Amino acid sequence: MRIVVLDDYQRVARSYGPFDGLPEADVEVLHEHLDDQDALVSALRGADVVAAMRERTPFTAELFARLPDLRLLITTGMVNASIDLDAARARGVTVCGTTMAGSVTSSNTAELTWALILAVQRHVAAEDRALRDGRWQTTIGTDLNGTTLGVLGLGRLGSQVARIGQAFDMRVIAWSENLTPERAAEAGATCVSRDELFAASDVLTVHLKLSDRTKSVVGAAELAAMKRTAVLINTSRGPIVDRDALVAALTAGTIAGAGLDVYDVEPLPAGDPLRGAPNTVLLPHLGYVTDRTYQVMYQQIVEDVTAWRDGTPVRVLT
Numbered sequence: 060m061r062i063v064v065l066d067d068y069q070r071v072a073r074s075y076g077p078f079d080g081l082p083e084a085d086v087e088v089l090h091e092h093l094d095d096q097d098a099l100v101s102a103l104r105g106a107d108v109v110a111a112m113r114e115r116t117p118f119t120a121e122l123f124a125r126l127p128d129l130r131l132l133i134t135t136g137m138v139n140a141s142i143d144l145d146a147a148r149a150r151g152v153t154v155c156g157t158t159m160a161g162s163v164t165s166s167n168t169a170e171l172t173w174a175l176i177l178a179v180q181r182h183v184a185a186e187d188r189a190l191r192d193g194r195w196q197t198t199i200g201t202d203l204n205g206t207t208l209g210v211l212g213l214g215r216l217g218s219q220v221a222r223i224g225q226a227f228d229m230r231v232i233a234w235s236e237n238l239t240p241e242r243a244a245e246a247g248a249t250c251v252s253r254d255e256l257f258a259a260s261d262v263l264t265v266h267l268k269l270s271d272r273t274k275s276v277v278g279a280a281e282l283a284a285m286k287r288t289a290v291l292i293n294t295s296r297g298p299i300v301d302r303d304a305l306v307a308a309l310t311a312g313t314i315a316g317a318g319l320d321v322y323d324v325e326p327l328p329a330g331d332p333l334r335g336a337p338n339t340v341l342l343p344h345l346g347y348v349t350d351r352t353y354q355v356m357y358q359q360i361v362e363d364v365t366a367w368r369d370g371t372p373v374r375v376l377t
Contacts, residue, residue, distance in 0.1 A: 060081070060083055060084045060085070060107045060108065060364075060368070061084070061085045061087070061105055061106045061107050061108070061128075062078075062081070062084050062085065062086045062087070062106065062107070062108040062109075062110065062364065063086075063087050063088075063089065063102065063103055063106040063108070063109050063110070064076075064086065064087070064088045064089065064109075064110045064360070065089050065092075065093075065109065065110065065111050065112055065115070065116055066089065066092050066111070066112035066115055066116070067088045067089065067090050067112075068090060068091075068092075068326075069348075070088075070090055071353060071357075072088045072357055073086075073088060075353045075354055075356070075357035075358070076357030076358060076360055076361050077358060077361050078361060080361060080365070081361065081364060081365070081368075084108075084364070087106075089102060092115060092116075092325075092326055093116070096121075096122065096125075099116065099122070100122070100125045100126065103126055103129070104126070104128070105128050106126070106128060106129060107128060107129065107130050107131065108129075108130065108131040108132075108133065108364055108367075109126075109129060109131075109132050109133070110133040110134075110135075110360045111132065111133065111134045111135070111139070111142075112135055113134070113135055113136060113139070113344075113347075114134075114139050114140055114141040115141070115325055116141065117141040117142075118132060118141060118142045118143060118146075118147070119143050119146065120143050120145075120146035120149075123143070123146045123147060123149075123150045123152060124146075124150070129150070129152050130151070130152060130153065130367075131152065131153050131154075131155065131363070131364065131367045131372075132147060132152055132153070132154045132155075133154075133155050133156070133157070133360050133363045133364070134154065134155075134156050134157075134376070135156070135157050135356045135360070136156055136157065137156040137157070137158060137374065137376065138156070138376075139156070139376070140269060140270075142154060142376070144376060144377065153367055153372050153375060154375065154376040155363040155366075155367065155372055155373065155374045155375055155376065156363075156374045156376050157355065157356050157359035157360060157363065157374065158355060158359060158374070166219060167346060167347055167348075167349050167351075167352060168216055168294050168346035168347065169216055169219035169220050169223065171294055171320060171342070171345055171346045172220050172264055172266075172292055172294045172346075173220070173223055175292050175294065175318030175319075175320065175340055175342065176203075176262055176264070176290075176292055176318065178318060178340045179290050179292070179316045179317070179318040179338075179339075179340050180200060180201045180202075180203060180262070180290065181200040181201075182197075182198035182200060183340070184340050185197065185198055186198060201261075201288070201315075203227040203228075203229055203262070204227060204228045204229070205228060205229070205230075206229055206230070206261035206262065207229065207230045207231075207232060207259050207260050207261045207262075208220075208221070208224035208227075208229040208230070208231045208232070208260065208261070208262050208264070209232050209233070209234075209256045209257070209259065209260025209261075209262065209263040209264070210224075210231065210232070210233040210234075210248060210264055210266060211233075211234060211235065211256065211263060211264065211265045211266060211267060211276075211277070212233075212235045212265065212266035212267035212268075212295070213233040213234075213235055213238055213242065213243060213246055213248060213266070214235075214266060214268075216266045217233065217235075217246070217264075217266035218245075218246035218248075220264055220266065221233065221246045221247055221248045222246060222247055224247075225247045229262075230249075231246075231247055231248040231249065232248060232249050232250075232251045232255070232256060232259060232260065233246070233248040233249070233250060233251070233256070234250065234251055234252065234253050234255075234256040235267065236272075238250050254284065257281050257282075257284040257285050258284050258285070258286075260285065260286075260289055261286065261288065261289050261290075262289065262290055262292065263285065263289060263290070263291050263292070264291075264292040264293075264294075265277065265291070265292065265293040265294070265295045265299055265300065266294075266295050267295055267296075267299055268295075268296075269295070269296035269298060269299055273299050274298050274299065275298065275299070275300070275301045275304075276299055276300075277291070277293075277299060277300040277301065277304075277305075278301040278304050279301065279304040279307070279308075282304055282305065282308040282313055282314060283308070283313060285308075285313070285314050286314075286315075287312060287313060287314065287315065288315050289314050289315060290314065290315050290316040290317060290318065291305070291314060291316075291317045291318075292317070292318045292319075293317070293318075293319050293320065293321055294319075294320040294321060294346050295321060296321050297319075297321040297322040297323040297324075297325070298323050302322075302323050302331075302332075302333065303332075305317060305333075305336075306332045306333060306336050309336045309337055309338060309339065310336065310337065315338060316338035316339060316340075317336070317338070317339050317340075318339070318340045318341075318342075319333065319339065319340070319341050319342070320342045320343075320344055320345060320346050321344055321346075322344075325343075325344055326343065327341070327343070359374070
């Protein structure tokens with residue numbers, strides 16, 4: 060049995076995953092992302108099992124057709140919009156996931172959301188660079204106390220972010236398509252209209268699931284409606300925010316800044332205009348990257364392989 064593990068950037072898959080428990084398997088771990096499909100097909104040729112990292116590698120009908128030996132595809136997480144499940148079934152490929160520590164992963168992302176909020180509002184990255192260059196106190200921070208936190212998407216993760224906002228004595232408002240005042244109140248937030256969310260927020264944080272309905276839901280019009288002193292935080296999915304509109308708003312000073320952990324293309328290409336956008340803190344999709352999450356994720360990859368090998372697959376995506 061040949062197993063290929065994709066996108067192990069940090070070279071930790073073997074230390075977290077008990078692959079030694081699969082003595083019959085030939086395990087290959089790839090440390091660089093493969094964008095080119097021909098290169099990807101070449102790397103995966105002959106693999107019975109592939110373990111994919113999140114949604115970075117689209118498994119389309121075309122790709123499945125070019126991988127006739129593939130029998131088991133594992134994705135970290137229990138939802139992956141980049142996998143064509145119908146095509147997988149048609150090719151006889153079982154698709155399984157991992158829980159990624161369940162609610163712990165949401166907590167990790169909520170924590171990182173607040174790391175970005177504080178880093179942007181207090182210019183942490185800029186002051187760190189300035190201090191190392193011999194300069195002292197080059198920026199003026201913005202208080203959170205008494206300001207308005209806007210939460211776009213008040214699900215499990217958004218609710219955690221909202222509750223932390225209350226600890227900073229912020230007014231918390233929220234909007235999503237099906238949000239009710241009662242549901243918002245449970246998270247300590249006030250349900251407002253979409254227009255009010257963008258107009259009133261001093262910090263707007265995005266916590267929607269990516270879908271055709273939410274793609275570019277934050278576009279040029281929404282950014283123009285925000286305060287010039289407001290900042291945008293996105294730890295959800297890159298395409299929810301229109302990248303070009305965001306770069307234009309940051310460059311023109313329509314909004315004051317942004318903190319991003321997710322992008323349209325990951326890893327973020329060298330020539331992406333976000334790299335040069337002013338007043339930004341950019342992180343390489345670290346929301347789920349913690350020791351505890353990796354322990355669960357890689358251990359369950361091996362569990363998925365073992366269960367599938369024994370004819371009783373677990374955590375099957377349908």
